[in-house]
Amino acid sequence: MAGEERIYPVVPATPGSEPYWEGANAGKLMLSHCKPCNKAFYYPRGACPMCLSTDVEWREAKGTGTIYTYSVMRPAKPVYVIAYVTLDEGPSMMTNIVDCDPASVKIGQKVKVVFKPREDGSKIACFTPA
Amino acid sequence: MSTKGKAYIVGAYEHPTRKAPDTSLAQLHAEVAKGAIEDAGLTKDDIDGYFCAAGDTPGLGGNSLADYMGLRLKHIDATDTGGSSYLLHVGHAAQAIAAGKCNIALVTLAGRPRSEGVQTGTNPRMGNSNQPDLQFEFPYGPATANMYAMCAMRHMHQYGTTSEQLAWVKVAASHHAQYNPHAMLPKVVTVEDVVNSPMVADPLHRLDCCVISDGGGALIVTKPEIAKSLKRPLVKVIGTGEAVKHQMGGQNLDLTFSAGRWSGKRAFEEAGVKHKDVKYASIYDSFTITVVMQLEDLGFCEVGQGGKFVSDGNLISGVGKLPFNTDGGGLCNNHPGNRGGMTKVIEAVRQLRGEAHPKVQVANCDIALAHGTGGSLGTRHVGATVIMERE
Numbered sequence: 298m299a300g301e302e303r304i305y306p307v308v309p310a311t312p313g314s315e316p317y318w319e320g321a322n323a324g325k326l327m328l329s330h331c332k333p334c335n336k337a338f339y340y341p342r343g344a345c346p347m348c349l350s351t352d353v354e355w356r357e358a359k360g361t362g363t364i365y366t367y368s369v370m371r372p373a374k375p376v377y378v379i380a381y382v383t384l385d386e387g388p389s390m391m392t393n394i395v396d397c398d399p400a401s402v403k404i405g406q407k408v409k410v411v412f413k414p415r416e417d418g419s420k421i422a423c424f425t426p427a
Numbered sequence: 428m429s430t431k432g433k434a435y436i437v438g439a440y441e442h443p444t445r446k447a448p449d450t451s452l453a454q455l456h457a458e459v460a461k462g463a464i465e466d467a468g469l470t471k472d473d474i475d476g477y478f479c480a481a482g483d484t485p486g487l488g489g490n491s492l493a494d495y496m497g498l499r500l501k502h503i504d505a506t507d508t509g510g511s512s513y514l515l516h517v518g519h520a521a522q523a524i525a526a527g528k529c530n531i532a533l534v535t536l537a538g539r540p541r542s543e544g545v546q547t548g549t550n551p552r553m554g555n556s557n558q559p560d561l562q563f564e565f566p567y568g569p570a571t572a573n574m575y576a577m578c579a580m581r582h583m584h585q586y587g588t589t590s591e592q593l594a595w596v597k598v599a600a601s602h603h604a605q606y607n608p609h610a611m612l613p614k615v616v617t618v619e620d621v622v623n624s625p626m627v628a629d630p631l632h633r634l635d636c637c638v639i640s641d642g643g644g645a646l647i648v649t650k651p652e653i654a655k656s657l658k659r660p661l662v663k664v665i666g667t668g669e670a671v672k673h674q675m676g677g678q679n680l681d682l683t684f685s686a687g688r689w690s691g692k693r694a695f696e697e698a699g700v701k702h703k704d705v706k707y708a709s710i711y712d713s714f715t716i717t718v719v720m721q722l723e724d725l726g727f728c729e730v731g732q733g734g735k736f737v738s739d740g741n742l743i744s745g746v747g748k749l750p751f752n753t754d755g756g757g758l759c760n761n762h763p764g765n766r767g768g769m770t771k772v773i774e775a776v777r778q779l780r781g782e783a784h785p786k787v788q789v790a791n792c793d794i795a796l797a798h799g800t801g802g803s804l805g806t807r808h809v810g811a812t813v814i815m816e817r818e
Contacts, residue, residue, distance in 0.1 A: 338676025340563035368576035388677030
């Protein structure tokens with residue numbers, strides 16, 4: 298099992314992305330949803346990368362997905378698992394796989410969101426085996 | 428408008444340093460500029476176009492360096508696409524020359540990450556706080572090594588590529604580096620050496636990663652009339668292509684291919700040559716997986732067959748079908764400023780001129796390709812391809 302946990306750095310939210318981080322603090326994974334495309338996308342932004350519509354709203358994701366790929370960062374202390382998780386809503390997101398033995402992580406594995414503390418006590422979305 | 432045949436590379440110079448603690452970044456740029464200008468048989472005042480990448484250039488765009496070197500310019504372009512910038516600059520210089528905006532263009536790269544102690548591959552690099560992706564990526568620790576490692580992991584999963592196949596890329600580079608007196612890692616290594624080296628970011632081992640070095644390089648690009656008046660062998664630019672690959676909001680993420688799939692196609696179409704015509708290829712080798720993916724993307728082998736293609740010495744000059752990176756590449760020779768595109772062009776020019784080391788010189792090297800990726804294969808990047816012909 299993982300021992301020491303990573304301390305997540307705080308990168309200030311850019312104007313418009315506050316709801317994502319407010320959602321994380323409340324235990325919700327928020328996605329941008331383009332109304333004309335009727336599609337969720339990630340990372341969140343105020344302009345849809347598919348059609349450039351600014352008619353974009355926030356929707357809460359189920360918080361479940363599948364590991365698309367990953368890597369274990371060996372020289373880091375503590376060692377961490379970086380990954381892309383494809384969410385059940387469609388888009389893939391960069392994240393960390395936590396609370397498990399890095400050697401057990403596999404492509405195709407089902408995972409669920411878990412929120413971990415950042416340096417200032419606020420939260421960030423990570424994933425753990427479902 | 429095609430720029431095929433409208434520009435020639437008449438000067439190329441690689442800085443011999445690999446560690447420059449006592450030389451400023453601006454001075455390195457000036458030294459490589461001087462080297463390339465002298466290689467072409469020109470003088471500083473002949474230069475009327477300047478191309479550099481904002482990210483390795485001190486000051487605002489090219490302003491400070493134009494001042495430092497006393498350049499009198501009609502055309503300036505500081506487009507920065509990371510390590511592929513200088514490949515892209517060859518294409519942009521050809522366009523500017525063909526449009527009559529300048530006659531003789533200088534391209535420079537320099538960097539000193541080794542002297543500055545930058546943990547290039549294993550430390551996530553903090554960007555500008557306005558960078559829209561930063562808050563959603565940086566906290567998760569995206570270092571260069573684990574970004575490329577995630578591509579390798581997926582490529583292995585999807586196509587059965589193995590660590591031993593990736594290792595062959597490094598083995599081939601090391602066979603070439605042994606003849607380069609400036610190479611940082613001139614020792615020939617085996618597949619076993621690579622796969623037994625420490626794991627950095629699964630599945631990439633230490634020897635799957637390129638070196639960190641100081642140094643730089645420069646090119647001179649000019650129009651046909653001037654090229655033909657000089658005394659250097661004629662290296663004609665016959666095809667260029669560029670392309671951007673990103674994630675389109677995380678839709679259909681596919682990390683098993685790069686923008687080279689599009690930039691290469693554009694360059695081959697313009698050049699009007701076939702893959703079998705290419706006698707030598709410089710392929711950006713930030714990591715072994717970078718080479719495998721880009722060879723597939725450029726069409727030198729089928730998608731998913733890159734691992735098989737690079738195996739058994741197929742990239743070794745005099746042994747395999749596609750000699751690559753005969754200077755030892757980023758894996759063994761150097762990686763100035765963490766930007767490998769410049770040295771890719773320089774070694775291709777050496778090959779076309781017949782000026783590579785005799786042990787690695789490709790016989791009758793009349794057509795060469797140089798290709799690179801700037802940014803990260805794991806997130807967003809720009810691919811740039813240049814095809815050149817000896818006239």
